[in-house]
Amino acid sequence: MKTLTIDNFKIMLNNALRHIKEREEEFSKLDAVIGDGDHGQAIVTAMSAIVATAQKGTEFKAMLNDMGFDVMLQVSGSTSTLLGAFFLGMSDTVSGTELDAVAVKAMFAGGLANVQKQTKAGKGDKTMMDALIPAVEAIENSDSADIKEILEAGAKAALDGTAATVDMKANFGRARNYGERSIGYADSGASSWSCMFAAFAEAL
Ligand SMILES: [Mg+2]
Numbered sequence: 001m002k003t004l005t006i007d008n009f010k011i012m013l014n015n016a017l018r019h020i021k022e023r024e025e026e027f028s029k030l031d032a033v034i035g036d037g038d039h040g041q042a043i044v045t046a047m048s049a050i051v052a053t054a055q056k057g058t059e060f061k062a063m064l065n066d067m068g069f070d071v072m073l074q075v076s077g078s079t080s081t082l083l084g085a086f087f088l089g090m091s092d093t094v095s096g097t098e099l100d101a102v103a104v105k106a107m108f109a110g111g112l113a114n115v116q117k118q119t120k121a122g123k124g125d126k127t128m129m130d131a132l133i134p135a136v137e138a139i140e141n142s143d144s145a146d147i148k149e150i151l152e153a154g155a156k157a158a159l160d161g162t163a164a165t166v167d168m169k170a171n172f173g174r175a176r177n178y179g180e181r182s183i184g185y186a187d188s189g190a191s192s193w194s195c196m197f198a199a200f201a202e203a204l
Contacts, residue, residue: 001147001204004099006057008204013054015203016196017047023195030188034175039188042079047196049074050083060099060107064091079189082115082128089114101145108154112136123161126168126175126182128189134161135197151201158194165190 001008020027021044028040053070057063068088071080090111094103112132121127123134138157142150163186170182 002100002145004104004147004204006060006063006097009060009063010054010057012200012203013047013051016199017044017051019195019199020044020047020192023192027188027192030185030191033185033188034170034178034182035188038077039079039192042075042077043083043192046071046075046077046080046083049080050087059097060094061091064088064094064107082118082189085114085118086111086132099147101147101150104147104150105140105142108136108139121172124168125172126165126170126187126190127172128187128193130161130165130168130187131158131190131193131197134158135194148201148204151197151204155194155198155201158190158197162186162190162194 024040024044026040027043028037031037031039049071050067053067054063057066064087068084068086068091071087072084074080090107092114093106093110099107115129115132119127119129121129123130135154135158139150139154142153144150144153165187166184168183168187169180170176170178170187175182
């Protein structure tokens with residue numbers, strides 16, 4: 001597909017919410033290894049708020065901006081802050097009601113840039129950034145002009161990045177205190193973010 005419409009994007013978001021809901025318990029169990037075990041509920045609540053706001057959208061910039069602000073205002077916690085920052089950052093580069101491949105790449109790059117203002121975590125720290133950074137790099141580096149293929153490259157990179165967190169030691173935030181105990185389990189945030197990217201690609 002050569003252009004992404006508002007309706008395509010809403011279908012992507014709805015598919016992400018559906019898949020995230022299906023795996024809510026798994027995300028919480030992974031979070032319980034090195035945290036408080038609330039990530040499943042946190043990501044479902046945040047994504048539900050995002051999807052509810054998106055339904056009212058009629059053009060990309062305002063829709064993404066409203067999605068980001070609403071989730072940050074309505075849902076507390078780091079999951080909401082990071083997802084909100086992602087969609088707010090995506091709103092920075094877009095305009096209109098249809099995006100071509102170049103605009104889609106710029107939109108995801110804008111999302112990552114804004115998340116990087118919220119967290120100093122990088123690749124290898126065993127956080128959601130181990131899914132998000134490779135996903136956006138793969139999207140930007142894809143030489144396809146087909147938006148589904150571009151998002152499939154992002155999804156694969158996010159899933160590979162998440163798989164790599166299994167062997168990592170938590171290196172960021174409170175999870176750092178669990179040290180060796182975190183090895184052997186995927187990071188909960190990387191798991192939910194890669195689930196989102198996989199659902200985005202699948203929906204198209
Ligand atoms: Mg937690």
